Amino acid sequence: MTVLGLARVWALVCSAGWGWAAAQASEAVSLASPDRGKALLLQRQDSGCVLCHQVQGLPAGGALGPSLVGLAERSTKDQARERIADARRFNPQTIMPAYLSTEGLNKVANPYKGQTILTAQGLEDILSYLFLPNKATP
Numbered sequence: 001m002t003v004l005g006l007a008r009v010w011a012l013v014c015s016a017g018w019g020w021a022a023a024q025a026s027e028a029v030s031l032a033s034p035d036r037g038k039a040l041l042l043q044r045q046d047s048g049c050v051l052c053h054q055v056q057g058l059p060a061g062g063a064l065g066p067s068l069v070g071l072a073e074r075s076t077k078d079q080a081r082e083r084i085a086d087a088r089r090f091n092p093q094t095i096m097p098a099y100l101s102t103e104g105l106n107k108v109a110n111p112y113k114g115q116t117i118l119t120a121q122g123l124e125d126i127l128s129y130l131f132l133p134n135k136a137t138p
């Protein structure tokens with residue numbers, strides 16, 4: 001990241017009143033945005049989360065997976081990150097796509113070969129929405 005880029009992220013962090021935690025996210029990832037996360041969760045083609053999950057503050061979702069309402073009470077952000085990145089690590093038979101892995105996938109269409117479904121940034125954005133501190137729906 002350029003010095004200018006860093007300065008901009010830092011300015012954002014300060015103006016948003018967020019602490020070091022946000023600024024410490026990995027290099028590829030800048031500031032997580034719950035708004036972008038919400039949009040991604042709702043995306044039916046790319047993420048597909050709401051096809052299988054009920055999510056707080058979003059219109060009725062699917063029931064193939066457990067409801068994600070109240071997730072923050074039963075899971076840490078790290079656990080959720082691992083699960084979304086590659087749910088097969090917890091359950092090899094899972095129907096949930098491995099969003100941050102390109103390993104062991106079958107019949108991937110050519111344009112998508114070698115690409116993960118989500119970017120690291122997208123995953124952080126989703127987490128920031130799922131783990132919004134107050135349960136208020138934005």
Ligand code: HEC
Binds near residue numbers: 080
């Ligand atoms: C095809 C259905 C499907 C899709 C699409 C899907 N999931 Fe899942 N998800 C599941 C199932 C089923 C489980 C239950 C555990 C398992 O099978 O691995 C689960 C578990 C989870 C858990 C753990 C829940 C808990 O109670 O601890 C999280 C978090 C999660 N999913 C988030 C997501 C997010 C975020 C997306 C979109 C990026 C997504 N899932 C897309 C089916 C899906």
